Amino acid sequence: EPEVTQTPSHQVTQMGQEVILRCVPISNHLYFYWYRQILGQKVEFLVSFYNNEISEKSEIFDDQFSVERPDGSNFTLKIRSTKLEDSAMYFCASSESGRGRGGYTFGSGTRLTVV
Amino acid sequence: AQSVTQLGSHVSVSEGALVLLRCNYSSSVPPYLFWYVQYPNQGLQLLLKYTTGATLVKGINGFEAEFKKSETSFHLTKPSAHMSDAAEYFCAVSDRQNNNDMRFGAGTRLTVKP
Numbered sequence: 001e002p003e004v005t006q007t008p009s010h011q012v013t014q015m016g017q018e019v020i021l022r023c024v025p026i027s028n029h030l031y032f033y034w035y036r037q038i039l040g041q042k043v044e045f046l047v048s049f050y051n052n053e054i055s056e057k058s059e060i061f062d063d064q065f066s067v068e069r070p071d072g073s074n075f076t077l078k079i080r081s082t083k084l085e086d087s088a089m090y091f092c093a094s095s096e097s098g099r100g101r102g103g104y105t106f107g108s109g110t111r112l113t114v115v
Numbered sequence: 116a117q118s119v120t121q122l123g124s125h126v127s128v129s130e131g132a133l134v135l136l137r138c139n140y141s142s143s144v145p146p147y148l149f150w151y152v153q154y155p156n157q158g159l160q161l162l163l164k165y166t167t168g169a170t171l172v173k174g175i176n177g178f179e180a181e182f183k184k185s186e187t188s189f190h191l192t193k194p195s196a197h198m199s200d201a202a203e204y205f206c207a208v209s210d211r212q213n214n215n216d217m218r219f220g221a222g223t224r225l226t227v228k229p
Contacts, residue, residue, distance in 0.1 A: 033216065043159070043205060043219040056216045091158060103149055104217060108158040 002026040006092050006107035013082055013114055021077045021110045023092030032075045033093040033104060034067065036060070043091070049075065050098065082114045117142040119208045121220035129228045134178075134193040136223045138206030141187065147209040148189040149217070150180055154202045162204075165189065166211075176200070201227045 005024040013019050025032050034046040047057040049067055066078045075094075079086055089111050093104035122137040140146060150162040163174025170182040176199075180191045189206060206220040 035219075042221040045216045045218060048216050058216075093159075103161045103164045105161070106151075106159040 002105070004092055004094055004105050004107035006090075006110050008110060009108065010111045011113070013112070015084055015114055016081050019079050019082055019112060021079075021090050021092075021112070023075045023077070023107055024073050025075055025092070025094030026096075026105055027073070029094035029096050029105070031055075031095045031098050032067075032069070033095075034077045035091045035093065035106075036088040037091065037109075038085075038088045046077070055098075079112075082112075084114050087112060087114045117146050117208045117210045117218055119206050119218060119220040121204075121206050121223050123223055124221065125224045125226065127226040127228060128196045130198055131195050134191070134196045134200065134225065136191040136204050136206075136225065138180075138189045138191065138220060139187050140189060140206075140208045142208060142210060144211065145182075145184060147211055148180075148182060149207040149209070150174065150178070150189075150191050151205045151207060151219075152176075152202050153205065153222075159205065162191070196225075196227045198227050198229065201225055 007022045032049040035043050037043045045058050047061045048055045064080050068076050089109045091109045092107045095104045118141045120139045148165045151159040152162050153159050162178050163172045165172045165182045173179045178193045180189050182189050203222045203224050205222045207217050209217045
């Protein structure tokens with residue numbers, strides 16, 4: 001069964017450093033998403049991406065965050081200057097259709113720890 | 116904007132007992148509705164979804180959910196709990212008209228006692 005792949009599975013970084021979280025969505029999917037889950041809390045929407053541009057973003061997704069699809073397979077989330085409160089599990093997802101009609105396929109997540 | 120509320124952050128049942136996890140949504144139009152399961156240290160796995168058609172939806176692992184428009188609910192059930200069902204369950208909603216994202220409930224942690 002097709003999978004969404006995320007790397008690394010765990011990243012530790014110092015406060016103020018830049019991090020890039022990487023995702024390889026399912027190959028025929030057109031819509032891509034990032035979510036985060038702070039430990040013990042709910043899964044929060046960050047951003048959706050379609051046709052090489054952001055289609056929706058939440059209030060969490062401020063100027064410190066950016067997304068990119070640098071080639072035909074990768075989808076990245078960059079945090080420019082990490083803060084302690086950015087520590088969370090970050091999930092990438094992709095879907096074939098928009099508005100979640102078919103459901104999203106999620107990756108296993110990247111656990112980001114900011115120290 | 117759509118939102119979803121899960122009643123009960125923790126539910127504990129005995130093995131073999133009925134599982135009932137509650138989810139109510141708020142949306143201006145009937146949304147797409149989903150249940151996801153998250154096992155410890157893993158990602159989110161789709162259990163089932165409602166988009167259109169039959170309101171009783173069957174998913175994986177013996178789970179099912181019923182869309183009730185009059186009650187704005189999408190409760191998840193399983194007739195007989197198994198130890199392996201212990202996990203976090205998330206209800207999610209997507210607006211079929213306006214927004215291109217999916218919003219999750221706060222989650223319900225299911226514990227299954229032997």
